[in-house]
Amino acid sequence: MKETTNFPMWISGNYLSKYVKLFIFLLLILFSKSTFAENIQIEINDDETYSIEVARIDIGDTINWLSNGEGHNVEFFAGPDMTSLPKGSEIDADHSVMFNKSGIYLYGCIPHANTGMIGLVVVGGDLHNLEGIKNTQLSVVAKSVLERLLRTAQSN
Numbered sequence: 001m002k003e004t005t006n007f008p009m010w011i012s013g014n015y016l017s018k019y020v021k022l023f024i025f026l027l028l029i030l031f032s033k034s035t036f037a038e039n040i041q042i043e044i045n046d047d048e049t050y051s052i053e054v055a056r057i058d059i060g061d062t063i064n065w066l067s068n069g070e071g072h073n074v075e076f077f078a079g080p081d082m083t084s085l086p087k088g089s090e091i092d093a094d095h096s097v098m099f100n101k102s103g104i105y106l107y108g109c110i111p112h113a114n115t116g117m118i119g120l121v122v123v124g125g126d127l128h129n130l131e132g133i134k135n136t137q138l139s140v141v142a143k144s145v146l147e148r149l150l151r152t153a154q155s156n
């Protein structure tokens with residue numbers, strides 16, 4: 001009978017390094033932001049604001065808007081694909097949208113968009129449709145809020 005080693009196979013160098021590599025690989029998967037889709041919560045507040053004015057997310061992430069007040073909703077005004085904007089919500093309803101196309105999305109509250117209740121979602125760090133967003137028809141007040149949000153979106 002052939003005597004090889006006193007140690008069990010798994011503890012020998014080659015096997016151990018394989019397990020270490022596998023372990024590191026699994027850790028990378030666990031901590032990689034892009035591997036698992038995230039859920040981001042945005043509260044719709046009674047002071048006519050969305051709790052996150054400029055949400056930066058990855059493709060495949062979902063935003064959950066939570067109705068936290070009365071008389072508000074979420075309606076999409078512009079996005080990277082103007083022929084298929086995400087669905088809007090009913091007044092006072094919670095709302096969820098999964099974003100599968102990169103670019104900037106502009107949304108707002110139908111009753112209060114004119115007074116500046118708007119928000120941006122930037123998917124995949126992609127600002128290619130910036131001009132389209134800028135050209136969205138809005139009230140003067142909303143336009144100035146949008147300019148501020150776009151400055152935030154463009155910073156770092």
Ligand SMILES: [Cu+2]
Pocket residue numbers: 048071072073109110111112113117
């Ligand atoms: Cu509102």
